[in-house]
Amino acid sequence: MTENRPLKAAVVGAGRMGMVHGHLLSTYPATEVVGFVDTNTGLRDHLASQGLTAPIYPSVNALFGATAPDAVFICTPTHTHLPVVRECLAHRVHLFVEKPLATTRADAEAILRLATEAQVVHAAGYVYAHLPIVQAAHDLLQQGVLGEVLRFTAHAYVSEVFGPKRGWFFQREQAGGGVVANMASHLLFILGWFFGPIRKVVATTRSHATTVDDSAQALLTFASGVTGLLDTSWSMPGTQMLDYGLTIDGRRGTLVLCRDRIMLHLLAPAAGHDAGWSQIHASDLPADTAFDISPHIGGEAFYRQLHTFVEACRTGTLPFCSLEEACNTQRMIDAIYTSAAAGAPVDIQ
């Protein structure tokens, strides 16, 4: 990819997320979709009816036999990510992998190792981290507005599971877990991005409707010394979309991150913010978005996520949402499940 040539991208997996990425790549001015890969090539007409007219190939090899993408977006079920990454990296191509990265920590680290050895740009699809309000919270922490960060509490709830469920998304071997791996991981990614590498986890999980975890509580300790509690469930009534929140306490104040605003309480003025309560709303921040593919879920974060990845490919630098950061998330997921199973704390090296 050069400054003037669009990034040629292929989408592996033409399910729901594959189609979202296909549409984003079609609308983004500096990208071009050169193909889809799906074992069900009968999806061709379905894709075409949505305006996704790029060819569909039955395998990664067939894709690379026909065209030469600069980047691939891997949107297949989670348990296939490692073999798909391996196939793709035989061709040295930039990687975008949908979340969660893998079903196990070992697979996630193998994916990171392969991508690192191939010296390609890589990123993971933890889309909420790209919301302007989340990035603003990250910036405030980086500026040290709260002083030394001490603790946090976080929640991630959604109304999804109130009885037995079918499909790969609810099979541990294929999805890597339940609510922790597939919903709370968005928040775990943000926690890792904010606080750094995870060091210790004590957790409990419960399966009350499906065979995977339907709810979990985790006490997380980061290498930075920050400790906090995450509560998550996909069996909470009242929220068809992921509802998350994060309250962070520091020596100089408290930051409350909600979906569309930050409430900040400072003991003394810092970085241009007054002492006492103040608020930053998403509407005060630049969206830098040309197209909103999903107004109710994710919103402008999808476009910004793609922009971040494309810029990383253009400049050859790793973005903040790299697979390395996603591996930190995977370590948290893995440790939560290990701790819950063992009924004991888990130290992470």
Place this chain on the structure above:
Amino acid sequence: MTELVLELRPPESQHYGSWKERLETVARYNDPDEVHALCEKAYSLGARAVLAVFDDTIREALAAFQRWRDMEVWAVLPNMFAFIRDLTDLGLVGAARARFLRLTPTQMARTAFRAMLDLGSIRRRDLAVGTMLVSEMELAALRGLRVTRLFLHPQVTEVALAGGAVAVFTALAAASERLGIDSGLVTHNPLRAATVLGPELRRFAAIIAPCNPKGYKMFPNREACERLFRSDPARFIAAEVTAGGTLDQEAGLAHTRTLGLAGAILDRRMVEIAFRIGTSTWAGRAVRGPGERPIFQGA
């Protein structure tokens, strides 16, 4: 005269400032009487149409309300959150079957006949055909309601706009014309809609898109959106007029008036705030009760 339109969506499908606010609001608006009361308040503020994504509560409340007040219903179909939930639980066939079973025998026969005509497209999972089939089943289940405009759910609209799938929109327009009602668009991407639809855009009586002085949710930017709005203001209705609740609602509505737009969306919060400030003054006039149109009087 700018038109006010109350927006109703299942409370579970909205975002809130806190978990506490979510639970309180969801619990409250799962009662049809509360939805009915909200409609009455909106009516007294001047709203004469409701833009609704339906669940059983909203359908029941609006059916009762329309017996009492002359309030148009603008249906946003299908309810994509419910449909996606059913897709996960029941699969595509199961989700369609669940909607089919809500119909009367006559409606079932009509729907089955139409589906037979489109069998090839259904098998190919054609977006336009599938969307309209599900939408028309959901519309048929709204018996007893006087629906005057049809809109596609934004989750479908934005995907179709991204792909330039004009057939989805022409199918909507054609279905509406068949029913003798108007069609419209709800979108965060009005410029893309204008580009994709070109002259076909004129088939849609109302295009609902964010419009506020902060440019919040106005993609790609406020200037470009406002240029489009000014080119045909009577076709556009402003959403997000308070920029996520950060602007005084009167200022937001005044901005809409300045641009000459056809109307503005009132959300639940705006109605509640208007009444909290005491049915006292809003837009400089006393709100005295049902029947008045105080907010945009003289606009």
